[in-house]
Amino acid sequence: MPDDPTSTEAVLSVRDLKVSFATRQGELRAVDGLSFDVGSKEVLGIVGESGSGKSVAMYSMLGLVRDSNVTISGSVKFEGREILGLGDKEMQSVRGGDVGMIFQDPMTALTPVYTVGWQIVEQIRAHTDLTKAQAKARAVELLGEVGIPNPQRRAGQFPHEFSGGMRQRVVIAMALSCNPRLLIADEPTTALDVTTQAQILDLMEKLQQSYGSSIVIITHDMGVIAEMADRVVVMYAGRPAEIGPELEVVRFPRHPYTWGLLGAVPRVDSKNTRLVTIPGVSVSPLDVPDGCAFAPRCEHRMAICDERPALLGDGEHVDACWLSDAQRVAIRSGSKTSGGRP
Amino acid sequence: MSGEVLLRATDVVKTFTSRGKKLGARNVATAVNGVSLEVRRGETLGIVGESGCGKSTLARCLVQLLPVTSGSVEFRGVELTGLSRRQLRPHRREMQLVFQDPYASLNPRRTVGDIVADPMRINKIGSDQEIGDRVRDLFVTVGLDPASIRRYPHEFSGGQRQRIGIARSLSLNPSLVVADEPVSALDVSVQAQVLNLMADLQESLQLTYLFIAHDLGVVRHVSDRVGVMYLGEIVELGDAEGIYGSPLHPYTEALLSVVPELNDTDAPRRERILITGDVPDPSARPDGCSFHPRCPVATDECRTLKPPLIELRPGRFVACHHPRNID
Numbered sequence: 235m236p237d238d239p240t241s242t243e244a245v246l247s248v249r250d251l252k253v254s255f256a257t258r259q260g261e262l263r264a265v266d267g268l269s270f271d272v273g274s275k276e277v278l279g280i281v282g283e284s285g286s287g288k289s290v291a292m293y294s295m296l297g298l299v300r301d302s303n304v305t306i307s308g309s310v311k312f313e314g315r316e317i318l319g320l321g322d323k324e325m326q327s328v329r330g331g332d333v334g335m336i337f338q339d340p341m342t343a344l345t346p347v348y349t350v351g352w353q354i355v356e357q358i359r360a361h362t363d364l365t366k367a368q369a370k371a372r373a374v375e376l377l378g379e380v381g382i383p384n385p386q387r388r389a390g391q392f393p394h395e396f397s398g399g400m401r402q403r404v405v406i407a408m409a410l411s412c413n414p415r416l417l418i419a420d421e422p423t424t425a426l427d428v429t430t431q432a433q434i435l436d437l438m439e440k441l442q443q444s445y446g447s448s449i450v451i452i453t454h455d456m457g458v459i460a461e462m463a464d465r466v467v468v469m470y471a472g473r474p475a476e477i478g479p480e481l482e483v484v485r486f487p488r489h490p491y492t493w494g495l496l497g498a499v500p501r502v503d504s505k506n507t508r509l510v511t512i513p514g515v516s517v518s519p520l521d522v523p524d525g526c527a528f529a530p531r532c533e534h535r536m537a538i539c540d541e542r543p544a545l546l547g548d549g550e551h552v553d554a555c556w557l558s559d560a561q562r563v564a565i566r567s568g569s570k571t572s573g574g575r576p
Numbered sequence: 577m578s579g580e581v582l583l584r585a586t587d588v589v590k591t592f593t594s595r596g597k598k599l600g601a602r603n604v605a606t607a608v609n610g611v612s613l614e615v616r617r618g619e620t621l622g623i624v625g626e627s628g629c630g631k632s633t634l635a636r637c638l639v640q641l642l643p644v645t646s647g648s649v650e651f652r653g654v655e656l657t658g659l660s661r662r663q664l665r666p667h668r669r670e671m672q673l674v675f676q677d678p679y680a681s682l683n684p685r686r687t688v689g690d691i692v693a694d695p696m697r698i699n700k701i702g703s704d705q706e707i708g709d710r711v712r713d714l715f716v717t718v719g720l721d722p723a724s725i726r727r728y729p730h731e732f733s734g735g736q737r738q739r740i741g742i743a744r745s746l747s748l749n750p751s752l753v754v755a756d757e758p759v760s761a762l763d764v765s766v767q768a769q770v771l772n773l774m775a776d777l778q779e780s781l782q783l784t785y786l787f788i789a790h791d792l793g794v795v796r797h798v799s800d801r802v803g804v805m806y807l808g809e810i811v812e813l814g815d816a817e818g819i820y821g822s823p824l825h826p827y828t829e830a831l832l833s834v835v836p837e838l839n840d841t842d843a844p845r846r847e848r849i850l851i852t853g854d855v856p857d858p859s860a861r862p863d864g865c866s867f868h869p870r871c872p873v874a875t876d877e878c879r880t881l882k883p884p885l886i887e888l889r890p891g892r893f894v895a896c897h898h899p900r901n902i903d
Binding site for chain 1: 626627733735736763764765766767768769771772775790791792793794796797798820830831832834835836837838839840843846848850851852854855
């Protein structure tokens with residue numbers, strides 16, 4: 235949405251991000267033209283299956299992809315300032331300070347050889363002028379805020395003494411330690427059980443309200459998106475297939491890939507019906523077609539699909555597909571699930 | 577569905593002993609704590625529970641991959657516990673496993689054709705020619721190209737590998753297939769393909785499934801009946817519609833309430849019941865009901881007296897002093 239009028243107040247503004255790796259088999263296009271904005275206090279969900287480029291996109295914009303074979307282009311503005319291509323020093327002040335991060339696996343995100351209190355203090359001291367004692371007090375306060383009982387004692391313990399859910403709370407405490415204006419959460423609940431996931435999502439929601447941060451949540455689970463996100467980006471093969479408000483995308487999905495993705499989820503709240511499947515497997519990022527990336531698996535493929543479709547639509551809700559509105563209504567009215575807009 | 581019981585487990589207990597913290601001390605973890613269930617011919621019994629609840633250990637005990645500590649497992653009327661490996665072999669043919677990780681469960685150094693043929697070779701079923709034909713048939717059955725039998729597992733995607741694992745499990749014409757988290761390693765679109773395949777195979781080959789998973793949506797989708805496990809025990813068992821529609825156990829109720837759902841209808845969402853804390857250590861079980869330290873409706877009775885699994889309604893079993901949703 236390059237002409238989006240709200241883009242001036244966006245916390246994060248990404249334009250035409252491309253990440254590719256030179257490999258022996260040729261150019262691997264991991265992210266291929268991704269653009270989106272994250273507004274103030276907004277929760278943006280990025281959903282896609284493995285290999286869709288959702289994590290690489292986030293890591294590359296934060297300078298965390300350090301492969302000598304990588305080429306990154308495009309523009310990433312954080313609060314109006316271009317951060318793509320910043321030097322290590324400058325990037326370090328952004329990362330962990332104004333931009334907090336929550337990773338998928340809370341065991342590998344924490345170092346096993348230091349106490350969790352030490353790890354939080356280190357991060358606070360790297361980004362603020364607080365003294366050691368002040369930072370320590372803040373660390374204990376944070377552990378309490380994320381719902382860890384007995385934070386004073388727990389701060390002196392090592393990661394292995396915490397359960398998975400408790401470890402993820404520590405990672406969240408760390409991410410929040412410098413009052414970030416943007417929080418990037420990469421599959422924050424994937425490694426957790428469903429009851430623990432509910433606790434963590436609940437916590438993230440509460441903290442988002444009290445800290446007023448914007449959140450980018452990366453996940454493969456449409457349910458988590460429905461629970462958390464205001465807007466959603468559906469990614470396929472490194473490209474955005476559909477972008478729109480969460481309710482719009484879930485109820486009136488426009489892109490055939492989104493139709494498949496939503497129909498493939500077995501439901502807790504309804505009776506057994508046959509699952510919708512998407513034939514074939516995800517396209518290899520080594521040979522993404524020049525036209526529509528989804529075309530080889532799409533049941534509604536047309537001749538024009540050899541050309542790459544642009545992200546178009548009405549207002550906030552856009553998608554990259556050549557099908558006309560009339561065609562979509564005709565296709566969707568034939569299917570059982572929630573159809574296209576009447 | 578006929579009522580014939582294919583597999584009957586009675587009061588199965590499995591404990592693991594490890595070295596304790598102090599020298600000479602022993603630490604006994606009860607992974608499965610007195611599970612009784614029946615699997616009927618032609619049905620899918622789903623077992624659902626969070627990590628560490630003992631669902632995989634239970635599956636391994638039922639097919640005798642792990643010896644049970646106590647209790648009985650009967651398969652088609654024959655007691656399996658205590659049988660020697662040789663005595664078990666004819667029964668093993670009838671119950672096959674599909675494993676969770678399609679990367680770890682296929683030998684990377686053997687061709688996929690050999691992997692599928694091995695169970696038949698080990699059981700000396702048919703000539704090389706017959707086995708070869710059967711492997712090609714199985715590949716077609718599970719939706720793989722029979723021309724690929726000389727390839728190696730790394731040349732296949734996760735979903736294709738799981739199809740190979742399913743073909744292997746079918747090679748001996750089993751009556752019971754025990755699937756332990758068969759789709760949890762797969763992306764949702766591939767997961768749907770594998771679930772649909774398993775449904776088709778069940779119909780065409782009249783298979784009985786014991787389906788173990790942590791994903792409540794997947795379990796509802798595949799199961800006729802569902803058992804909910806918590807800390808090594810079945811806390812609720814019954815028909816899938818009943819359990820998902822009106823759960824009786826507070827754990828089931830809470831579990832269902834927190835599954836993130838798509839808001840694609842205007843139906844009001846379930847009120848979320850957040851249960852606090854973590855699952856207790858199976859080597860230090862709480863007294864009384866295992867769930868009482870986290871239960872929102874626990875009373876003094878629950879802290880001292882362990883509730884038995886009782887048949888509250890026809891076919892609906894629950895182990896709780898204060899069952900929910902009973903009018």
